[in-house]
Amino acid sequence: MRTHRPLYGLLALAALLSAAESGRAQAPATFTKDIAPILQQNCQSCHRPGQIGPMSLLTYQEARPWARSIKQQVVERNMPPWFIDRHIGIQKFKNDISLTEAQIATISRWVDAGAPEGDPKDAPKARVFDDSDRWHIGKPDVVVTLKKDLIVKAKQPDAWTDLGTEDLGLKTDRYVTAIEIKPIKGFKVIHHATSTLAEPDDEEAMATMKGTSNLEEYAVGKYGNIFPEGTGMLVKAGAKIFVNLHTHAVGEETAGNIAWGLKLLPEGTKPAHVMHSQQLGGPGTDIDIPPNQKNVRVDGYTVFTKPAVITSYQAHMHNRGQAQCVELIYPESTQSRVGNAKTETMSCVDRFKFDWHVSYEYADEVQPIIPAGTILHVISLYDNTAGNKFNPDPSNWIGPGNRTIDEMGFAWIDWYDLTDQEYTQAVANRKTLQKKAGTQTAAR
Ligand code: HEC
Incomplete structure:
Protein backbone atom coordinates (compact mmCIF):
# COMPACT_ATOMS: atom_id res chain seq x y z
CA MET A 1 0.00 0.00 0.00
CA ARG A 2 1.38 3.40 -0.90
CA THR A 3 0.74 6.70 0.76
CA HIS A 4 1.30 10.12 -0.75
CA ARG A 5 1.39 11.87 2.59
CA PRO A 6 4.77 13.17 3.75
CA LEU A 7 6.49 10.96 6.26
CA TYR A 8 7.56 12.29 9.66
CA GLY A 9 10.18 9.95 11.01
CA LEU A 10 9.76 6.58 12.60
CA LEU A 11 6.29 7.12 13.97
CA ALA A 12 5.00 7.69 10.50
CA LEU A 13 6.88 4.64 9.26
CA ALA A 14 5.28 2.51 11.96
CA ALA A 15 1.88 3.87 11.02
CA LEU A 16 2.61 3.08 7.40
CA LEU A 17 3.56 -0.52 8.21
CA SER A 18 0.41 -1.11 10.17
CA ALA A 19 -1.60 0.46 7.36
CA ALA A 20 0.06 -2.03 5.01
CA GLU A 21 -0.90 -4.84 7.38
CA SER A 22 -4.50 -3.77 7.55
CA GLY A 23 -4.40 -3.23 3.77
CA ALA A 123 -23.04 -0.66 -7.34
CA PRO A 124 -23.09 2.72 -9.11
CA LYS A 125 -26.16 3.70 -11.11
CA ALA A 126 -26.02 2.35 -14.66
CA ARG A 127 -24.48 4.84 -17.05
CA VAL A 128 -26.89 6.33 -19.55
CA PHE A 129 -25.67 6.47 -23.14
CA ASP A 130 -27.28 9.00 -25.40
CA ASP A 131 -24.55 9.35 -28.01
CA SER A 132 -26.64 7.87 -30.82
CA ASP A 133 -29.44 10.41 -30.69
CA ARG A 134 -27.61 13.54 -29.62
CA TRP A 135 -25.05 15.88 -31.17
CA HIS A 136 -22.49 16.69 -28.50
CA ILE A 137 -21.30 19.81 -30.32
CA GLY A 138 -24.81 21.32 -30.17
CA LYS A 139 -27.18 21.65 -33.11
CA PRO A 140 -25.17 21.43 -36.34
CA ASP A 141 -25.80 23.90 -39.17
CA VAL A 142 -25.09 21.26 -41.81
CA VAL A 143 -25.61 17.49 -41.62
CA VAL A 144 -24.45 15.14 -44.39
CA THR A 145 -24.36 11.35 -44.66
CA LEU A 146 -22.85 8.78 -47.01
CA LYS A 147 -24.55 8.82 -50.41
CA LYS A 148 -25.75 5.28 -49.78
CA ASP A 149 -25.42 2.70 -47.02
CA LEU A 150 -22.32 0.54 -47.01
CA ILE A 151 -23.31 -3.13 -46.86
CA VAL A 152 -21.04 -5.28 -44.69
CA LYS A 153 -21.55 -9.00 -45.44
CA ALA A 154 -22.14 -11.51 -42.66
CA LYS A 155 -18.61 -12.81 -43.12
CA GLN A 156 -15.83 -10.82 -44.72
CA PRO A 157 -12.34 -9.72 -43.74
CA ASP A 158 -11.90 -6.28 -42.14
CA ALA A 159 -12.25 -3.71 -44.90
CA TRP A 160 -10.98 -0.14 -45.33
CA THR A 161 -13.19 1.53 -47.92
CA ASP A 162 -12.98 5.02 -49.46
CA LEU A 163 -16.36 6.69 -49.91
CA GLY A 164 -17.81 10.12 -50.64
CA THR A 165 -20.60 11.91 -48.81
CA GLU A 166 -23.57 13.88 -50.02
CA ASP A 167 -22.94 17.42 -51.18
CA LEU A 168 -22.34 19.85 -48.31
CA GLY A 169 -24.48 22.37 -50.11
CA LEU A 170 -22.28 25.38 -49.28
CA LYS A 171 -22.69 28.23 -51.75
CA THR A 172 -19.87 30.35 -50.30
CA ASP A 173 -16.64 29.69 -48.40
CA ARG A 174 -17.42 29.04 -44.74
CA TYR A 175 -15.55 28.33 -41.50
CA VAL A 176 -16.23 25.28 -39.34
CA THR A 177 -16.07 25.88 -35.58
CA ALA A 178 -17.08 22.38 -34.47
CA ILE A 179 -17.54 19.02 -36.10
CA GLU A 180 -18.80 15.62 -35.05
CA ILE A 181 -19.10 12.30 -36.85
CA LYS A 182 -21.23 9.41 -35.74
CA PRO A 183 -22.65 6.22 -37.15
CA ILE A 184 -26.36 6.45 -37.74
CA LYS A 185 -26.81 2.86 -38.90
CA GLY A 186 -24.96 -0.37 -38.16
CA PHE A 187 -22.90 0.94 -35.21
CA LYS A 188 -21.41 -2.47 -34.55
CA VAL A 189 -19.84 -2.89 -37.99
CA ILE A 190 -18.22 0.55 -38.03
CA HIS A 191 -14.88 0.32 -36.29
CA HIS A 192 -13.73 3.79 -37.15
CA ALA A 193 -13.84 6.39 -39.88
CA THR A 194 -11.26 8.97 -40.85
CA SER A 195 -12.57 11.77 -42.98
CA THR A 196 -10.83 14.31 -45.16
CA LEU A 197 -11.82 17.48 -46.92
CA ALA A 198 -11.02 18.10 -50.59
CA GLU A 199 -11.05 21.48 -52.27
CA PRO A 200 -13.40 21.66 -55.26
CA ASP A 201 -10.55 22.07 -57.76
CA ASP A 202 -8.38 19.25 -56.40
CA GLU A 203 -8.60 16.73 -59.22
CA GLU A 204 -6.36 14.16 -57.59
CA ALA A 205 -8.47 14.16 -54.44
CA MET A 206 -11.65 13.81 -56.46
CA ALA A 207 -10.15 10.85 -58.33
CA THR A 208 -8.63 9.06 -55.33
CA MET A 209 -11.42 10.01 -52.88
CA LYS A 210 -8.80 11.26 -50.41
CA GLY A 211 -8.75 14.91 -49.47
CA THR A 212 -5.68 16.80 -48.30
CA SER A 213 -7.14 18.24 -45.09
CA ASN A 214 -7.87 15.99 -42.15
CA LEU A 215 -11.42 16.70 -41.15
CA GLU A 216 -12.55 14.65 -38.22
CA GLU A 217 -12.42 11.11 -37.16
CA TYR A 218 -14.96 8.80 -35.68
CA ALA A 219 -14.01 6.19 -33.14
CA VAL A 220 -16.35 5.10 -30.40
CA GLY A 221 -16.07 7.23 -27.31
CA LYS A 222 -15.23 10.34 -29.25
CA TYR A 223 -17.87 13.01 -29.22
CA GLY A 224 -16.89 15.64 -31.70
CA ASN A 225 -14.26 18.33 -31.90
CA ILE A 226 -14.95 21.91 -30.89
CA PHE A 227 -12.12 24.06 -32.24
CA PRO A 228 -10.48 26.56 -29.87
CA GLU A 229 -12.27 29.88 -29.34
CA GLY A 230 -11.64 32.29 -32.20
CA THR A 231 -10.58 29.61 -34.69
CA GLY A 232 -12.33 27.91 -37.58
CA MET A 233 -11.48 25.57 -40.42
CA LEU A 234 -12.04 26.83 -43.95
CA VAL A 235 -14.45 24.82 -46.09
CA LYS A 236 -14.61 26.17 -49.61
CA ALA A 237 -17.85 26.32 -51.55
CA GLY A 238 -18.13 23.05 -53.48
CA ALA A 239 -15.66 21.22 -51.19
CA LYS A 240 -16.22 17.50 -50.71
CA ILE A 241 -15.91 15.22 -47.70
CA PHE A 242 -14.36 11.80 -48.22
CA VAL A 243 -14.14 9.07 -45.65
CA ASN A 244 -12.07 5.97 -45.11
CA LEU A 245 -14.33 3.56 -43.28
CA HIS A 246 -12.92 0.59 -41.37
CA THR A 247 -15.61 -2.07 -41.15
CA HIS A 248 -15.79 -5.31 -39.22
CA ALA A 249 -18.12 -8.22 -40.14
CA VAL A 250 -20.38 -9.33 -37.27
CA GLY A 251 -22.02 -12.53 -38.56
CA GLU A 252 -25.09 -10.96 -40.14
CA GLU A 253 -25.37 -8.72 -43.18
CA THR A 254 -25.49 -5.16 -41.86
CA ALA A 255 -26.00 -1.80 -43.53
CA GLY A 256 -23.79 0.97 -42.16
CA ASN A 257 -23.95 4.71 -42.55
CA ILE A 258 -22.49 7.71 -40.78
CA ALA A 259 -23.39 11.36 -40.44
CA TRP A 260 -21.25 14.49 -40.15
CA GLY A 261 -22.55 17.47 -38.24
CA LEU A 262 -20.81 20.82 -38.84
CA LYS A 263 -21.26 24.08 -36.97
CA LEU A 264 -20.37 27.07 -39.10
CA LEU A 265 -19.63 30.74 -38.58
CA PRO A 266 -22.30 32.92 -40.20
CA GLU A 267 -21.85 33.60 -43.91
CA GLY A 268 -19.19 36.27 -44.56
CA THR A 269 -17.59 35.92 -41.09
CA LYS A 270 -13.94 35.01 -40.66
CA PRO A 271 -12.40 33.64 -37.43
CA ALA A 272 -9.39 35.35 -35.86
CA HIS A 273 -7.32 32.25 -36.69
CA VAL A 274 -7.79 29.65 -39.40
CA MET A 275 -7.37 26.05 -38.23
CA HIS A 276 -5.22 23.86 -40.45
CA SER A 277 -5.20 20.10 -40.48
CA GLN A 278 -2.60 18.47 -42.69
CA GLN A 279 -0.34 15.52 -43.19
CA LEU A 280 3.08 16.82 -42.15
CA GLY A 281 6.59 15.40 -42.01
CA GLY A 282 5.95 12.76 -44.66
CA PRO A 283 9.11 11.19 -46.07
CA GLY A 284 7.81 11.45 -49.64
CA THR A 285 9.23 8.60 -51.68
CA ASP A 286 12.02 7.79 -49.22
CA ILE A 287 10.45 4.63 -47.84
CA ASP A 288 12.50 1.49 -48.28
CA ILE A 289 11.50 -1.38 -45.99
CA PRO A 290 13.28 -4.72 -46.52
CA PRO A 291 11.42 -7.98 -45.96
CA ASN A 292 11.46 -9.67 -42.53
CA GLN A 293 12.88 -6.71 -40.65
CA LYS A 294 11.58 -4.55 -37.85
CA ASN A 295 12.68 -1.17 -36.43
CA VAL A 296 13.13 0.10 -39.98
CA ARG A 297 13.36 3.87 -39.60
CA VAL A 298 12.07 6.56 -41.93
CA ASP A 299 12.38 10.32 -41.33
CA GLY A 300 10.45 13.28 -42.68
CA TYR A 301 10.47 17.03 -42.02
CA THR A 302 8.17 20.03 -42.34
CA VAL A 303 9.14 23.64 -41.67
CA PHE A 304 6.58 25.92 -40.03
CA THR A 305 7.07 29.25 -41.76
CA LYS A 306 4.91 31.13 -39.24
CA PRO A 307 4.62 30.94 -35.45
CA ALA A 308 1.87 28.48 -34.54
CA VAL A 309 -0.07 26.62 -31.88
CA ILE A 310 -0.33 22.84 -32.38
CA THR A 311 -3.59 21.38 -31.09
CA SER A 312 -3.56 17.69 -32.01
CA TYR A 313 -1.51 14.82 -33.39
CA GLN A 314 -2.33 11.54 -35.05
CA ALA A 315 0.23 9.04 -36.33
CA HIS A 316 -0.47 7.81 -39.84
CA MET A 317 1.15 4.66 -41.15
CA HIS A 318 -0.21 1.52 -42.79
CA ASN A 319 0.02 -2.25 -42.15
CA ARG A 320 3.74 -2.21 -41.21
CA GLY A 321 3.51 0.76 -38.84
CA GLN A 322 5.26 0.00 -35.54
CA ALA A 323 5.85 3.29 -33.71
CA GLN A 324 6.24 7.00 -34.39
CA CYS A 325 7.78 9.99 -32.63
CA VAL A 326 7.35 13.65 -33.46
CA GLU A 327 10.08 16.05 -32.45
CA LEU A 328 10.17 19.83 -32.68
CA ILE A 329 13.48 21.33 -33.75
CA TYR A 330 13.50 25.00 -32.77
CA PRO A 331 15.26 27.62 -34.87
CA GLU A 332 17.16 29.12 -31.93
CA SER A 333 20.37 27.41 -30.96
CA THR A 334 20.97 26.61 -27.29
CA GLN A 335 24.47 28.04 -27.70
CA SER A 336 25.65 31.32 -29.10
CA ARG A 337 28.20 29.63 -31.34
CA VAL A 338 27.09 27.30 -34.10
CA GLY A 339 25.96 24.37 -32.06
CA ASN A 340 23.19 22.18 -30.83
CA ALA A 341 19.72 22.83 -32.08
CA LYS A 342 17.18 22.97 -29.32
CA THR A 343 14.84 20.02 -29.74
CA GLU A 344 11.89 18.68 -27.83
CA THR A 345 9.87 15.50 -28.27
CA MET A 346 6.24 16.44 -28.76
CA SER A 347 4.71 12.95 -28.65
CA CYS A 348 5.49 9.32 -29.35
CA VAL A 349 3.05 6.58 -30.22
CA ASP A 350 5.09 3.72 -28.83
CA ARG A 351 2.89 0.93 -30.15
CA PHE A 352 1.17 1.80 -33.39
CA LYS A 353 -1.79 -0.45 -34.17
CA PHE A 354 -3.16 -0.29 -37.64
CA ASP A 355 -6.76 -0.88 -36.53
CA TRP A 356 -6.78 2.12 -34.20
CA HIS A 357 -6.27 5.62 -35.57
CA VAL A 358 -6.41 7.71 -32.45
CA SER A 359 -6.16 11.47 -32.73
CA TYR A 360 -4.45 12.80 -29.59
CA GLU A 361 -5.83 16.20 -28.66
CA TYR A 362 -3.54 18.29 -26.48
CA ALA A 363 -4.97 20.02 -23.43
CA ASP A 364 -5.02 23.82 -23.90
CA GLU A 365 -2.27 24.50 -21.37
CA VAL A 366 0.26 22.17 -23.05
CA GLN A 367 -0.42 22.81 -26.73
CA PRO A 368 3.01 23.54 -28.23
CA ILE A 369 3.48 27.23 -29.06
CA ILE A 370 6.21 27.25 -31.68
CA PRO A 371 8.24 30.06 -33.28
CA ALA A 372 8.47 30.54 -37.05
CA GLY A 373 11.14 28.31 -38.51
CA THR A 374 10.42 25.37 -36.22
CA ILE A 375 10.95 22.03 -37.95
CA LEU A 376 8.53 19.22 -37.26
CA HIS A 377 10.55 16.02 -37.48
CA VAL A 378 8.55 12.81 -37.84
CA ILE A 379 10.37 9.55 -37.08
CA SER A 380 8.46 6.43 -38.11
CA LEU A 381 9.41 2.83 -37.37
CA TYR A 382 8.12 -0.15 -39.35
CA ASP A 383 7.79 -3.81 -38.51
CA ASN A 384 7.83 -5.97 -41.64
CA THR A 385 8.14 -9.28 -39.78
CA ALA A 386 5.60 -12.04 -39.12
CA GLY A 387 5.44 -10.77 -35.52
CA ASN A 388 3.28 -7.85 -36.72
CA LYS A 389 -0.26 -9.22 -36.83
CA PHE A 390 -1.38 -6.71 -39.45
CA ASN A 391 1.38 -7.73 -41.85
CA PRO A 392 -0.14 -9.56 -44.83
CA ASP A 393 3.22 -10.73 -46.21
CA PRO A 394 6.57 -10.27 -44.42
CA SER A 395 8.50 -11.59 -47.43
CA ASN A 396 7.64 -8.48 -49.49
CA TRP A 397 9.81 -5.38 -49.90
CA ILE A 398 7.68 -2.33 -49.08
CA GLY A 399 7.81 1.10 -50.67
CA PRO A 400 5.67 4.23 -50.54
CA GLY A 401 2.08 4.30 -51.77
CA ASN A 402 -1.57 4.89 -51.09
CA ARG A 403 -2.66 1.26 -50.69
CA THR A 404 -2.68 -0.13 -47.15
CA ILE A 405 -0.10 -2.73 -48.26
CA ASP A 406 2.25 0.10 -49.29
CA GLU A 407 3.53 2.50 -46.65
CA MET A 408 3.19 6.06 -45.53
CA GLY A 409 4.71 7.81 -42.55
CA PHE A 410 3.40 11.19 -41.60
CA ALA A 411 1.74 12.98 -38.74
CA TRP A 412 -1.75 14.48 -39.08
CA ILE A 413 -1.31 17.78 -37.29
CA ASP A 414 -3.97 20.34 -36.38
CA TRP A 415 -2.63 23.83 -35.83
CA TYR A 416 -3.32 27.53 -36.24
CA ASP A 417 -0.86 30.28 -37.15
CA LEU A 418 0.01 33.30 -34.99
CA THR A 419 1.42 36.71 -35.82
CA ASP A 420 4.80 37.53 -34.26
CA GLN A 421 3.06 39.70 -31.70
CA GLU A 422 0.53 37.00 -30.82
CA TYR A 423 3.40 34.54 -30.48
CA THR A 424 5.27 36.72 -27.98
CA GLN A 425 2.06 37.19 -26.01
CA ALA A 426 1.19 33.47 -26.07
CA VAL A 427 4.65 32.49 -24.81
CA ALA A 428 4.42 35.08 -22.01
CA ASN A 429 0.96 33.81 -21.02
CA ARG A 430 2.20 30.23 -20.97
CA LYS A 431 5.17 31.14 -18.77
CA THR A 432 2.89 32.90 -16.27
CA LEU A 433 0.61 29.88 -16.22
CA GLN A 434 3.51 27.51 -15.62
CA LYS A 435 4.87 29.67 -12.84
CA LYS A 436 1.47 29.71 -11.17
CA ALA A 437 1.10 25.96 -11.44
CA GLY A 438 4.71 25.48 -10.34
CA THR A 439 5.20 22.98 -13.10
CA GLN A 440 7.20 22.69 -16.23
CA THR A 441 5.07 21.41 -19.05
CA ALA A 442 6.49 19.86 -22.16
CA ALA A 443 6.80 21.99 -25.27
CA ARG A 444 6.96 25.58 -24.01
C1 HEC B 1 -12.82 2.77 -28.29
C2 HEC B 1 -13.47 1.51 -28.06
C3 HEC B 1 -13.03 0.64 -26.93
C4 HEC B 1 -12.80 1.00 -25.62
C5 HEC B 1 -12.94 2.38 -24.98
C6 HEC B 1 -12.43 -0.20 -24.93
N1 HEC B 1 -12.42 -1.26 -25.78
FE1 HEC B 1 -11.92 -3.18 -25.37
N2 HEC B 1 -12.05 -3.68 -27.31
C7 HEC B 1 -12.53 -2.87 -28.31
C8 HEC B 1 -12.45 -3.58 -29.59
C9 HEC B 1 -12.90 -3.06 -30.95
C10 HEC B 1 -11.88 -4.84 -29.33
C11 HEC B 1 -11.53 -5.93 -30.34
C12 HEC B 1 -10.03 -5.95 -30.57
C13 HEC B 1 -9.48 -4.69 -31.23
O1 HEC B 1 -10.04 -4.19 -32.22
O2 HEC B 1 -8.46 -4.17 -30.72
C14 HEC B 1 -11.65 -4.86 -27.89
C15 HEC B 1 -11.11 -5.95 -27.21
C16 HEC B 1 -11.08 -6.08 -25.82
C17 HEC B 1 -10.70 -7.27 -25.11
C18 HEC B 1 -10.25 -8.59 -25.74
C19 HEC B 1 -11.46 -9.42 -26.05
C20 HEC B 1 -11.08 -10.74 -26.66
O3 HEC B 1 -11.73 -11.11 -27.65
O4 HEC B 1 -10.13 -11.35 -26.20
C21 HEC B 1 -10.82 -7.00 -23.77
C22 HEC B 1 -10.58 -7.95 -22.60
C23 HEC B 1 -11.24 -5.62 -23.66
N3 HEC B 1 -11.39 -5.10 -24.92
C24 HEC B 1 -11.43 -4.96 -22.46
C25 HEC B 1 -11.62 -3.59 -22.37
C26 HEC B 1 -11.62 -2.86 -21.12
C27 HEC B 1 -11.47 -3.51 -19.75
C28 HEC B 1 -11.77 -1.56 -21.43
C29 HEC B 1 -11.78 -0.39 -20.48
C30 HEC B 1 -10.78 -0.34 -19.45
C31 HEC B 1 -11.91 -1.45 -22.88
N4 HEC B 1 -11.80 -2.72 -23.41
C32 HEC B 1 -12.11 -0.26 -23.58
C33 HEC B 1 -12.98 -1.57 -28.16
C34 HEC B 1 -12.81 -0.80 -27.02
Missing part, protein backbone atom coordinates in the same frame (compact mmCIF):
# COMPACT_ATOMS: atom_id res chain seq x y z
CA ARG A 24 -3.63 -6.90 3.36
CA ALA A 25 -6.44 -7.87 5.70
CA GLN A 26 -8.85 -5.52 3.92
CA ALA A 27 -11.63 -6.91 1.76
CA PRO A 28 -10.42 -7.36 -1.84
CA ALA A 29 -11.53 -5.07 -4.63
CA THR A 30 -15.07 -5.94 -5.68
CA PHE A 31 -16.93 -5.49 -8.92
CA THR A 32 -19.73 -3.35 -7.58
CA LYS A 33 -17.53 -1.02 -5.57
CA ASP A 34 -14.26 -0.74 -7.49
CA ILE A 35 -14.57 -2.19 -10.99
CA ALA A 36 -17.98 -1.08 -12.26
CA PRO A 37 -17.08 2.64 -12.06
CA ILE A 38 -13.94 2.03 -14.15
CA LEU A 39 -15.84 0.01 -16.77
CA GLN A 40 -18.52 2.69 -16.97
CA GLN A 41 -16.03 5.46 -17.46
CA ASN A 42 -13.45 3.85 -19.71
CA CYS A 43 -14.89 0.76 -21.40
CA GLN A 44 -18.65 0.72 -21.87
CA SER A 45 -18.71 3.33 -24.63
CA CYS A 46 -17.47 0.46 -26.83
CA HIS A 47 -18.28 -2.62 -24.75
CA ARG A 48 -22.09 -2.67 -24.76
CA PRO A 49 -24.63 -4.20 -27.11
CA GLY A 50 -24.47 -2.89 -30.66
CA GLN A 51 -21.07 -1.20 -30.27
CA ILE A 52 -17.71 -2.31 -31.66
CA GLY A 53 -16.35 -4.01 -28.53
CA PRO A 54 -16.54 -7.81 -29.04
CA MET A 55 -18.42 -8.28 -25.74
CA SER A 56 -20.61 -6.27 -23.40
CA LEU A 57 -19.16 -5.20 -20.05
CA LEU A 58 -22.29 -3.61 -18.59
CA THR A 59 -22.99 -6.12 -15.81
CA TYR A 60 -21.09 -8.41 -13.46
CA GLN A 61 -22.52 -11.47 -15.24
CA GLU A 62 -21.20 -10.17 -18.56
CA ALA A 63 -17.80 -9.08 -17.29
CA ARG A 64 -17.00 -12.06 -15.02
CA PRO A 65 -16.10 -14.56 -17.79
CA TRP A 66 -13.67 -11.98 -19.25
CA ALA A 67 -11.86 -11.22 -15.99
CA ARG A 68 -8.50 -12.80 -16.96
CA SER A 69 -8.58 -11.28 -20.41
CA ILE A 70 -9.50 -7.87 -18.97
CA LYS A 71 -6.52 -8.00 -16.62
CA GLN A 72 -4.19 -8.95 -19.45
CA GLN A 73 -5.48 -6.30 -21.82
CA VAL A 74 -5.32 -3.47 -19.30
CA VAL A 75 -1.93 -4.48 -17.87
CA GLU A 76 -0.48 -4.57 -21.38
CA ARG A 77 -2.24 -1.26 -22.07
CA ASN A 78 -3.93 -2.62 -25.18
CA MET A 79 -7.26 -1.53 -23.70
CA PRO A 80 -8.60 1.08 -23.69
CA PRO A 81 -7.04 1.91 -27.07
CA TRP A 82 -4.58 4.72 -26.23
CA PHE A 83 -1.04 4.27 -27.44
CA ILE A 84 0.86 7.37 -26.39
CA ASP A 85 4.28 6.76 -24.84
CA ARG A 86 3.82 7.66 -21.17
CA HIS A 87 7.46 8.51 -20.50
CA ILE A 88 8.28 11.20 -23.01
CA GLY A 89 6.50 14.13 -24.61
CA ILE A 90 3.25 15.85 -23.75
CA GLN A 91 1.06 13.90 -21.32
CA LYS A 92 -2.10 15.99 -20.98
CA PHE A 93 -4.87 15.43 -23.50
CA LYS A 94 -8.49 16.47 -23.86
CA ASN A 95 -9.60 13.01 -24.98
CA ASP A 96 -7.46 10.73 -22.79
CA ILE A 97 -9.34 7.47 -22.13
CA SER A 98 -6.36 5.57 -20.72
CA LEU A 99 -6.36 4.07 -17.23
CA THR A 100 -4.18 5.33 -14.38
CA GLU A 101 -1.64 3.00 -12.76
CA ALA A 102 -3.92 2.89 -9.71
CA GLN A 103 -6.91 1.78 -11.79
CA ILE A 104 -4.85 -0.95 -13.46
CA ALA A 105 -3.64 -2.12 -10.04
CA THR A 106 -7.24 -2.23 -8.79
CA ILE A 107 -8.33 -4.36 -11.75
CA SER A 108 -5.38 -6.72 -11.18
CA ARG A 109 -6.19 -7.06 -7.48
CA TRP A 110 -9.80 -7.79 -8.30
CA VAL A 111 -8.94 -10.50 -10.83
CA ASP A 112 -6.27 -12.04 -8.57
CA ALA A 113 -8.83 -12.29 -5.76
CA GLY A 114 -11.13 -14.36 -8.00
CA ALA A 115 -13.13 -11.43 -9.41
CA PRO A 116 -15.73 -11.22 -6.60
CA GLU A 117 -19.00 -9.39 -7.19
CA GLY A 118 -19.24 -7.65 -3.81
CA ASP A 119 -22.28 -6.05 -2.26
CA PRO A 120 -24.93 -5.11 -4.84
CA LYS A 121 -25.68 -2.06 -2.66
CA ASP A 122 -22.25 -0.62 -3.63
